[in-house]
Amino acid sequence: AQKVTQAQTEISVVEKEDVTLDCVYETRDTTYYLFWYKQPPSGELVFLIRRNSFDEQNEISGRYSWNFQKSTSSFNFTITASQVVDSAVYFCALSEALPEAAGNKLTFGGGTRVLVKP
């Protein structure tokens, strides 16, 4: 069974500080996809990134960067120079490469609440 663990439940930083969110996953499949979503107070889920298990290149998108390490089953997310608008709950999620009929469901981690103070 697949499992996603986000050990940090809440992180508080001061604006302009960097913050790294940890994500560790478990899966028996060799092919899978990892995701990060942002959930602001309004509740909707905002898609941030999707990465497949064969692509271990780190990725940078503006102030966001992701570090994928299969050796440690981790897919960590860093926000550089944090801003108040980054305050939200961030979820890491995993989808195994099951046959389409099985649903390819997403399994979410517990989420990390990030509070960026001015």
Next chain:
Amino acid sequence: GAVVSQHPSWVICKSGTSVKIECRSLDFQATTMFWYRQFPKQSLMLMATSNEGSKATYEQGVEKDKFLINHASLTLSTLTVTSAHPEDSSFYICSAREQGQIYGYTFGSGTRLTVV
């Protein structure tokens, strides 16, 4: 990009009544839709997976007679909470997967249900 419209965004109902939540894919055909429930300060828990034209597959512990899911068309899925009770108060979010896009999940904006 793909858009999923979820309605209503919030609803308050009396205990014992039923509530229907709609999830529509606006610009794509969704062969599979997922329904999640999220209690305050908790993660999203998958309730059920529905494929167009067939019965939904419910996760363990989710009462199928209480949470009725209908996915009658490629653009619409509904979740009906029957005989709602205060403990059903939660945030419900749907997600749709575009036909042919196995790993593309688009989420609705969620429905906050309060049962009084």
